Structures are given as structure tokens and as C-alpha cells.
Amino acid sequence: MDLGNRRVNGHITSDVLETTVNKFSKLSTETDVECKTASSSVASNKISSESTSRTRKQYPRKRTEYIEWPDYFMAVAFLSAQRSKDPSTQVGACIVNPDNKIVGIGYNGMPNGCPDDDLPWGKDSEDWLDRKYPYVCHAEMNAIMNKNSADVKGCTMYVAMFPCNECAKLIIQAGIRDVVYYSDKNRCKPEYVASQRLFTMTGVTVRQYKPSRNRIVIDFSDIDAQCMAAVHQEVDGRDNNDVS
Numbered sequence: 670m671d672l673g674n675r676r677v678n679g680h681i682t683s684d685v686l687e688t689t690v691n692k693f694s695k696l697s698t699e700t701d702v703e704c705k706t707a708s709s710s711v712a713s714n715k716i717s718s719e720s721t722s723r724t725r726k727q728y729p730r731k732r733t734e735y736i737e738w739p740d741y742f743m744a745v746a747f748l749s750a751q752r753s754k755d756p757s758t759q760v761g762a763c764i765v766n767p768d769n770k771i772v773g774i775g776y777n778g779m780p781n782g783c784p785d786d787d788l789p790w791g792k793d794s795e796d797w798l799d800r801k802y803p804y805v806c807h808a809e810m811n812a813i814m815n816k817n818s819a820d821v822k823g824c825t826m827y828v829a830m831f832p833c834n835e836c837a838k839l840i841i842q843a844g845i846r847d848v849v850y851y852s853d854k855n856r857c858k859p860e861y862v863a864s865q866r867l868f869t870m871t872g873v874t875v876r877q878y879k880p881s882r883n884r885i886v887i888d889f890s891d892i893d894a895q896c897m898a899a900v901h902q903e904v905d906g907r908d909n910n911d912v913s
């Protein structure tokens with residue numbers, strides 16, 4: 670069945686989904702009216718007025734403060750960045766397929782098996798080998814390497830920073846077609862000018878993310894405040910016992 674879904678940047682827009690849902694609910698209401706009309710020939714006035722009110726049933730409306738797809742994916746990238754141990758810049762990336770499924774997440778960090786404490790995290794040492802740059806894996810690279818699907822062809826990458834030239838190469842080679850970034854603070858540096866060149870040549874679309882809200886707060890007490898209070902009580906109790 671053709672649901673009439675429209676895609677923007679490979680994503681089904683929520684307004685289209687809503688229209689589709691409305692189409693379906695209209696269809697079921699019309700069917701309902703037909704059934705009621707047939708039965709009304711044998712029913713009393715009372716029954717027919719009951720059925721009219723039933724066809725106008727008002728369901729509780731959906732929640733409207735839900736986060737939109739782009740905010741959701743960028744927030745996942747930002748949350749992932751919080752895993753980074755880089756003291757100056759934390760970057761996160763989230764790869765999304767055309768069905769709005771997340772297929773890879775990554776943040777900047779040292780390669781697997783390299784202890785975080787044995788490598789430098791600074792950027793100013795005189796000796797290049799004593800800086801973080803030769804060692805750290807970029808968020809984009811990690812997101813691609815961490816993919817949980819066969820490939821990431823035709824996907825969109827949401828990333829906290831405009832990708833550098835090395836990441837641009839990886840993005841292109843992996844078949845990612847769209848990049849949505851948040852910060853462009855480095856864009857005038859040569860390696861970022863190079864990435865823009867590569868993206869333009871290969872037709873990878875790049876756009877800056879404009880958040881529809883300033884903050885997305887994760888509050889563990891949102892779902893079950895009582896549970897949260899109980900957990901705190903338990904932790905406080907344990908702390909008090911430790912002291913005595």
C-alpha cells in the first residue's frame with residue numbers, strides 16, 4: 670500500500686507521518702459512520718444519538734513536546750561526546766540510515782587496547798610525538814568503524830564538529846551521503862577547507878544543524894520519580910553507613 674511517505678534528506682518527515690496517520694483515522698471514522706447508518710434504520714432515536722456521539726469519539730491527543738529526528742540524532746552525538754577523555758575538545762558522531770535507524774555512534778578517543786593514561790592528551794608539547802594528535806581516533810572514524818549494519822552507504826552522519834579532511838575521506842569512502850554538523854569553528858583551517866572541497870567534488874551534502882531548542886535535558890527521574898527517590902535513599906543510607 671502506498672502510504673504517500675515523503676522523504677527529506679532520506680528521512681520520512683514527521684508531518685508526512687502525521688498526515689498518513691490522520692488519513693487512516695479518517696478512513697476508519699468513515700467506515701464507522703457507514704455501519705452506524707445501516708443500523709439506524711432499525712434503531713430508536715436514542716440509539717442513533719448514542720452512535721453519533723460514538724463516531725465523534727475524541728481520543729487523547731499525542732504528546733507534542735517529543736524531540737524531532739534531527740534534534741534526537743544530534744543529541745545522541747553530543748551524549749556520545751561525553752564519553753571522550755580529551756580534556757579540550759569532545760566530539761561525538763551518530764550515523765543514521767534512510768529509515769531513521771542509528772547504525773553507528775562514536776567519539777574521539779585512543780585506539781582500542783591503548784591505555785588512555787599512557788598516551789598524551791595535550792596539544793602543545795614541542796615534540797609532536799608527545800601530543801595527542803598522532804594517536805587519537807576521531808569521532809567520525811569511530812562511528813564508521815562501530816557500525817552495526819553491513820555498510821553505511823546512503824546514510825547521514827550527525828557530528829558535533831565540521832569533519833576534518835581525514836574524516837571527510839573516510840565519510841566519502843564509506844558511502845555516507847549527508848553530513849549534518851553543529852560547530853564550524855575550524856572551518857577556515859586548511860584541513861577543513863580541504864574537506865569542503867572533497868565533499869563538493871563527491872556531492873556529499875553538508876549542512877549546519879540548527880537546533881529547534883537550546884537544551885535537551887536527561888533527567889533520570891522523568892520516568893519514575895519514586896524509583897529515583899528510592900535509589901537516592903538507598904545510596905544515602907549506604908554513604909551514612911560508610912561514615913559510621
Ligand SMILES: O=c1ccn([C@H]2C[C@H](O)[C@@H](COP(=O)(O)O)O2)c(=O)[nH]1
Pocket residue numbers: 755757758759760776777778792801805806807808809830831832833836
Ligand atoms: O573531525 C574531527 C576533528 C577533530 N576531532 C578530535 C580530535 C581531537 O581529540 C579533538 C581536537 O582537539 P583540539 O584540542 O581541539 O585540537 O577533536 C574529531 O573527533 N573529529
